[in-house]
Structure formats: structure tokens, C-alpha cells
Amino acid sequence: xDDVIDPKKFKLGVLIVDxxxxxxxxxxNRLSRMWGEVYPDLEREVILGLMYYVKVHFTVExxxxxxxxxxxxxxxxxxxxxxxxxxxxxxxxxxxxxxxIRGAIIDYLKDWLVDxxxxxxxxxxxxxxxxxxx
Ligand SMILES: [Fe+2]
Ligand SMILES: [Fe+2]
Numbered sequence: 001x002d003d004v005i006d007p008k009k010f011k012l013g014v015l016i017v018d019x020x021x022x023x024x025x026x027x028x029n030r031l032s033r034m035w036g037e038v039y040p041d042l043e044r045e046v047i048l049g050l051m052y053y054v055k056v057h058f059t060v061e062x063x064x065x066x067x068x069x070x071x072x073x074x075x076x077x078x079x080x081x082x083x084x085x086x087x088x089x090x091x092x093x094x095x096x097x098x099x100x101i102r103g104a105i106i107d108y109l110k111d112w113l114v115d116x117x118x119x120x121x122x123x124x125x126x127x128x129x130x131x132x133x134x
Pocket of ligand 1: 061076080116120121
């Protein structure tokens with residue numbers, strides 16, 4: 001399968017946020033590119049990588065939110081929590097073995113990343129831009 005998301009279309013104008021989104025999008029695209037290939041631990045690598053990386057990324061955005069007193073905090077934080085919980089539940093699915101969840105992970109990542117980056121994060125970055133953060 002081809003890349004699911006082109007990170008160039010998701011530039012929001014805050015450098016560190018854009019760079020971190022590229023990494024998150026790359027996890028999704030890697031899963032998609034390797035669709036159908038025998039690589040039994042790919043899902044585990046992606047899940048563990050995402051668990052680690054979203055901690056870094058969410059911390060950066062949440063620090064911006066605090067420092068610049070962004071008003072729509074609750075929805076944004078809830079969306080981050082929901083994502084982290086879903087990644088945990090994929091990890092549990094993997095640990096309980098058996099079913100192939102590559103497709104489910106791709107679908108979830110695609111929907112969440114497109115929705116979150118192009119909506120929730122875009123609003124935050126517009127606000128940050130208005131405060132002089134680029
Ligand atoms: Fe976010
Ligand atoms: Fe983000």
C-alpha cells in the first residue's frame with residue numbers, strides 16, 4: 001500500500017509541532033508501506049514507538065497550551081488521553097496474541113491523525129502563531 005498521509009499537507013506553522021507530526025505520520029506510513037509483508041513484529045515496533053513518542057509530543061503541545069494560556073484546553077487534553085489509551089489497548093490486543101490488528105491500527109491512526117492534526121492541532125497552532133510562536 002502507498003503512504004496514507006503526506007506530511008507536507010499537514011504543516012501547521014509551528015516548527016517543533018510540524019517536525020514531531022512528521023514522525024507520527026511516518027509510523028502510520030511505515031505500517032501501510034509494509035502491508036502484506038511478513039514482518040511479525042512490525043505492529044509491536046509501531047505501538048511501542050508511538051507509546052514513547054506521543055509522550056514527548058503531547059508534552060510539548062501541552063506545555064505550549066499552559067505557557068500561552070490556550071483557552072480550549074480540556075478538549076485537546078482529552079483527545080490526547082483518548083489516543084494514549086487506544087494505543088495501550090492495541091498493545092493489550094497484541095499481548096493477548098492471535099488476531100491481526102495491522103488494519104485496525106492503520107484505520108485508527110489515519111482517522112485520529114487526520115482529524116486531530118487538521119482540526120484540534122491546527123486551531124492550537126493558529127493561536128500560537130498569533131502569539132508569535134512559529
Ligand atoms: Fe494535539
Ligand atoms: Fe499534535
